[in-house]
Amino acid sequence: MTTSPEARRPWWSLLYTWVLIGIVAGVTTGWLAPGFGAGLQPLGQAFIALVKMIIPPVIFLTVVTGIAGSHGVGSLGRVALKAFAYFLFFSTLALVVGLIVSHLLQPGAGMHVDPATLDAAAVKGYAAKAHESTLTGFLLAIIPETLVSAFTSGSILQVLFVAILFGIALSLVGETAAPVTDLLERLATVVFKLVSLVMWAAPFGAFGAMAFTVGKYGVGTLLSLGALVGTFYLTSAIFVLVVLGTVAALTGFSILKLLRYLRAELLLVLGTSSSEAALPALIEKMQAAGAAREVVGVVVPAGYSFNLDGTNIYMTLAALFIAQATGVHLSLGEQLALLGVAMLSSKGAAGVTGAGFITLAATLAIVPKVPVAGMALVLGVDRFMSECRSLTNFIGNAVATLVVARWEGKLDRAALARALDGTSAAPSAAEGDPRLTERAQ
Template sequence: MKRFKIGLAYQILIGLALGVIVGSIFYGNETAVSILQPLGDLFLRAIKMIVIPIVIASIIVGVAGTGDGKSVGRLGFKTLVYFEIVTIIALAIGLIFANVFQPGEGIDRSSLETSSISQYEETAETQEDRTIVDTILEIIPTNVFQAIGEGDMLAIVFFSALFGLGVAAIGQKGQPVLNFFEGVSQTMFWVTNLVMKLAPIGVFGLIGVTVSKFGISSLVPLGKLALVTYGAMAFFILVIFSIIAKIVGINLFKMLKVLKDELLLAFSTSSGETVLPRVMYKMERMGAPKSIVSFVLPTGYTFNLDGSTMYQALASLFIAQMYGIDLTIWQQLGIMALLIVTSKGIAAVPGTSFVVLLATLSSVGLPVEGLAFIAGIDRILDMGRTVVNVVGNSLAVIVVSKWEGKFNLNKDYLENGGSEEVKVG
């Protein structure tokens, strides 16, 4: 008799549903929060433990395999060009949806609860003074171990790529080093599969805490903002990403089916880090070379957060509308230009969208107090933003791979929806 097995996606859904139920039952109960919080933290800490070793090992192996500094430079240039094009489109979509649907129009601020945003203000003040030159300089770590400890993904990518080039440059002497990092990569993917067994428990804890803290009712006063935000994100995935996918010759919906487990987990945890190792594996299985996957995905976590940048544009106009401030098209384009700069290089900072919004609102003279009104539902909105970010970076891997002429589509894997078990070695 064949043993019945529940897939990871269904396990996560069960954890999600139970978390909502338990959180609703214990709404406002601090004891429940203190019990549920460690369950989510346990999973997030376990994922963060394995992400950096996988990224470092994968980039070194991928770049050393390419063995050509010119090729790596070309890859980096193409990646950043694509990221900037899609970022501009995402910002434009956010502005268009905010202008068409006017989510902040007629909002009674007295009916909204306010939350503290002081925890983000110091980082935002620093972010206001950032320039493109600052972002470029911060890519080069003065202390690589500090960068690893802080999870500074851009600095880690830069050092790992440089190290990989060095391994390739010394030829046969570098083979033992390459073999070591290949072993690290394979080992960490095995550890990933082990950690993923905790995913349903982590989702249960994280969603339970969110619902018990804020309650479903917190969505009601800001329901229009939530609907417009999710509508914009759905449009971006179903229309913009579909067009891009068609251009590079892949069926977006089949790709989404391959990534269904990871997208559901990203949505539930509001964290792209939780799915990075498995997305890297699946994009390789789909036909992208390791050298491109290991470079594009980690870099995208800082430079290609499509869902986050779209929301930042939309939220800026929402706050202006809520306070009755009319912004001209040139002022809105100014916000868009500012967000292109301020949204880069701080992906490792908790509450990234809030930090960016605080810096942006301060710079353009919009009331930063408006953020306090939407802080309560930010976690709900962040769930959707994270899904768009993951889809955008996964698609970016295929685009850059095709641009480099190195994408060999695994049709069987795509048609089967990536249903095989993740095996390594």
């Protein structure tokens, strides 16, 4: 029996161990000293800011070198087309799953909430942002004002847009651009070294974020709406293990092994309540698992805006919960309208702070029978559900990357098996190994 390289390392040298310790310490601090815990929010914010700082160069270098080394611009179009077909199907399926489970379990039934007693002012800001977020505005915002501004705008899609154009240009120029491609390859090595250094700040970020969440919102708030939170976590687990598990099996790998392979990143997402915190590590780990760079570079960043399985489950589940709690009956036509609007609004608010709540407001606005003020019912526990949204989104994008790579014939099955079985010595930014080696194309 082969022993994994990771198993031979002492526990105290593994990053995910310290992230887990940070999460437990944060929950304990927030519970025992709520005021102090709530004041630790800057720790979590600082770590997220550090990660966001390195996301643009990671995406740019991964996409550009991937396209330049693929020796064919046509394959890029196929990858994008297959990725968006996947995103559309499974995003819609996530909405349907949320709708079905909310009907089966009825988490809001029997609450008999009078809409007039709800605090509409508490959700007014989210409703205003939902009105401002349109699909047209979202699409136009993908184009940066300048090439350089894409790296300072904070928009993942702007960086992806510029990287694709630059990569295509390098590919078309050919041998003349070889020195530039070589320079970018070397620069990528340095950037991933930087990623590994930043990742070691993750335990502090997870500690601060969890201490803030528990300290500010308290476990009492969580227990008061336990039916909704429990239903959402159960639905997300079913979607990951059954739906995505089936997709993984058909693709030739185990969803459980993938979760084990990504455990450090999953703990990081759980601790910080942000899937962006693990984006650089996901890019590197997907390449280490045998997915070609050009596939990873397109699918992962695009998926962060267009493949939001967890957010979509949350939208239909929360919308039906509010309807049930306020005694509103929705016809089949009105529920189908909710599905359609949820698909569009989830794209229009992508990348916006509080996107889950904003998209919920935009979805409810299409059915006047459901009071938007009803969002106040879930406002208190939304922070606790955001962890599950982020985790499900993250897992969905990991599966999508491997599936699209398989469809394109650009998935090294041997490398995938080694990575998921834990026998690969491939570097991982999340585990603190800064090396960047050539991935199988």
